[in-house]
Amino acid sequence: MSRRVFAIANQKGGVGKTTLAMNLAAGLARRGSCAVLDADPQGSASSWVQLATMPSNPSVPVIEVIADVRDVVEAVREEYEYLVIDCPPSTESPRVAQTLACVDCLLIPVLPSPMDLWASTRIEDTVKAARSDNPGLHAFLVLNQIEARNAMARGMAEVFREFTVPALRSGLSRRAIYRTAALEGRSVYDLGPRGKIAAQEIESVIAEILVA
């Protein structure tokens, strides 16, 4: 199993890093043991689990990172089959550099608007720089908050062509259930029929990243 330490990063806040991290981890935890490393000093992944009124099943521990991310990964990587690292909204943060130095695969959530996509281009340079130390680093854009109605496909295709980082075929739609899950401190897998379609979206993402 080569692809097992994942990071979620984007220099922008509010693009869905924590949403993707927590739900991805819940999906991976159905395949093997999984922990989230919360490398964002704002600690949104940590507050997410503190909100939980009942432990999710299977539960995913969230480890707050206060040391060098590489040391924390080294310390726990034998314990878990999968790790998901939720990064702070920055490209300059040492936490991001430490993370990219030791992960197998970086996922970059982006909102489906050309402006948001352009605002995310700086992470490409960060990926390129990280590959000098970590040549095996895979990186993918993940569209988040896709709305069926907007005709973003055409305009976005142009912007995507400017990226050297490829986009996953699967993305996350804009769904109230993602917010509900966060408010309840749970993943979309834990919400029964209400979360089913969202959980299928996460499953598609997982299917792609585990083989890509």
Ligand SMILES: Nc1ncnc2c1ncn2[C@@H]1O[C@H](COP(=O)(O)OP(=O)(O)O)[C@@H](O)[C@H]1O
């Ligand atoms: N696919 C989605 N559909 C609906 N709301 C979403 C979706 N993704 C994220 N959100 C909401 O958008 C806000 C920002 O998401 P969050 O994951 O906290 O972003 P980040 O970690 O990048 O700052 C949160 O309120 C979250 O619940």
Ligand SMILES: [Mg+2]
């Ligand atoms: Mg966050």
